[in-house]
Amino acid sequence: MRFYGIDIMLDTISADDLTPYINRPCRVTHVSGHQFELVIASIEQKPNLPKLPNQRAPFSVLLSGALEPAFVFGMMNLEVDTITLLTDVHIERILPPFGTDPNFAYYQIIFN
Numbered sequence: 001m002r003f004y005g006i007d008i009m010l011d012t013i014s015a016d017d018l019t020p021y022i023n024r025p026c027r028v029t030h031v032s033g034h035q036f037e038l039v040i041a042s043i044e045q046k047p048n049l050p051k052l053p054n055q056r057a058p059f060s061v062l063l064s065g066a067l068e069p070a071f072v073f074g075m076m077n078l079e080v081d082t083i084t085l086l087t088d089v090h091i092e093r094i095l096p097p098f099g100t101d102p103n104f105a106y107y108q109i110i111f112n
Contacts (some may be wrong), residue, residue, distance in 0.1 A: 007081075013086075013111060015043045016060040021080050026063070028076040028091060028107075038065035038107065040080075041100075049112065058112040062097065064104045 021040045029035045044086050046058040073092040091109050096102045 009110075012054045012056065015045050018043055018061060018085070021085070024080050026085075027079045028063070030071065030074045030076055032074075034069075034071070036065060036069065036071060038063040041106075046112075056111075058110070060111070061109040063091070063107040063109070064100070065107070066102065067105050070097070070105045088106075 018040070023039065023041070025037060025039050027035055029098045030036055036099060041062040041064045044060050044062070046060065049058045051058060070093065071091075073090065075088050077087045078089060078091075086109075089109055091107050094106050094108045096104070097108050100106065
């Protein structure tokens, strides 16, 4: 995977790396070439989930966007301001989390 143009391993990226992009619009591009405009809605750290010693805490990234067009899941690249932040990351559509606007589609990236 690449983060901000730098090759990194999925197990080294942290919530802190992505926090500056909360509430920023982003574009996700499916391997088929289809593109979707989303917003990085939030990042939730999961410190109580099991992890190996010296491993970063698991976290998830919540993205939101228009109900249509939508996708269910896939391997995507994620860009903010034309800068590719992440490549080949799995993004999956989820049910609207409690307390969120049901007029949007919600997606999640899980780092564990």
